[in-house]
Amino acid sequence: MACVMRPGSAPALDSYLNSLSREERSRIEVHKLDVTNIHHIEQVAKDIGETYGRVDGLFNVAGVLGDKETTPGPEMNLSQLDQKWAEDQMAVNAIGPMMLTAKLAGLLKARKGRNNYLRSTGARESIVVNLSARVASIDDNQGGLAWYTYRMSKAALNAGVRASSHELRRQGTWTVALYPGMTDTAMSKPFQSEAMREKGLVFPVEFTVGRLMDVVDRMEEENTGGFYDWAGQAIPF
Numbered sequence: 001m002a003c004v005m006r007p008g009s010a011p012a013l014d015s016y017l018n019s020l021s022r023e024e025r026s027r028i029e030v031h032k033l034d035v036t037n038i039h040h041i042e043q044v045a046k047d048i049g050e051t052y053g054r055v056d057g058l059f060n061v062a063g064v065l066g067d068k069e070t071t072p073g074p075e076m077n078l079s080q081l082d083q084k085w086a087e088d089q090m091a092v093n094a095i096g097p098m099m100l101t102a103k104l105a106g107l108l109k110a111r112k113g114r115n116n117y118l119r120s121t122g123a124r125e126s127i128v129v130n131l132s133a134r135v136a137s138i139d140d141n142q143g144g145l146a147w148y149t150y151r152m153s154k155a156a157l158n159a160g161v162r163a164s165s166h167e168l169r170r171q172g173t174w175t176v177a178l179y180p181g182m183t184d185t186a187m188s189k190p191f192q193s194e195a196m197r198e199k200g201l202v203f204p205v206e207f208t209v210g211r212l213m214d215v216v217d218r219m220e221e222e223n224t225g226g227f228y229d230w231a232g233q234a235i236p237f
């Protein structure tokens with residue numbers, strides 16, 4: 001199930017769907033979801049519950065950074081801090097993914113009691129993957145770009161991931177925050193330079209997705225609640 005804010009205006013998703021065979025296409029549902037809208041979240045949870053009764057993996061990918069030209073962020077100094085922008089970033093980058101996790105937690109339940117797993121095929125555990133950012137690391141922040149509200153909102157997401165990991169672990173659900181690396185998407189476009197591209201510092205989307213799926217595939221219970229980059233290296237909180 002792919003969830004998008006405005007179905008029909010997600011060109012990458014649409015071209016992917018158009019490339020599929022009829023049989024493959026029939027296995028993918030597209031739902032409307034604004035992660036800041038609790039009614040949308042509850043509707044998605046209800047629809048999945050009624051149709052499938054379970055969720056094996058939740059990928060929280062939606063995020064906002066801004067472009068500095070048409071938005072107040074990402075901020076370069078304190079004077080650029082804008083309350084509404086700060087609240088919106090929190091809503092999309094931190095509260096939205098945590099509300100989705102909360103509303104889907106029952107469907108993600110993979111274990112009943114200590115050893116009674118509910119899934120008989122593939123991975124026994126279910127997963128929640130949250131896309132975060134290296135700049136969210138408080139420990140790693142030794143100066144450079146201010147980017148206040150983006151850093152704050154992703155650090156809040158990371159805190160939510162660690163906090164929820166204890167409760168989710170008891171039901172057989174693992175959760176992580178992953179940094180995809182600088183990837184060639186609409187979000188990073190305003191911050192890419194020719195030099196970065198020449199040095200291979202901007203990853204093609206397919207590369208990033210492949211690396212992130214490798215990290216997810218190699219995940220063990222000890223990784224739940226952690227913060228990792230695209231190569232599986234731990235990032236300090």
Ligand SMILES: NC(=O)c1ccc[n+]([C@@H]2O[C@H](COP(=O)([O-])OP(=O)(O)OC[C@H]3O[C@@H](n4cnc5c(N)ncnc54)[C@H](OP(=O)(O)O)[C@@H]3O)[C@@H](O)[C@H]2O)c1
Binds near residue numbers: 005006035036065
């Ligand atoms: N690209 C990078 O270099 C990079 C680096 C570090 C972390 N990340 C993180 O990776 C994730 C994916 O980013 P990306 O590079 O793919 O950025 P992107 O191309 O800007 O995609 C972000 C997506 O989030 C959607 N979105 C925004 N607000 C939403 C809402 N309220 N409800 C539902 N969807 C919403 C956007 O929808 P619309 O297009 O309809 O607005 C867009 O499709 C983000 O969480 C980002 O913070 C990316």
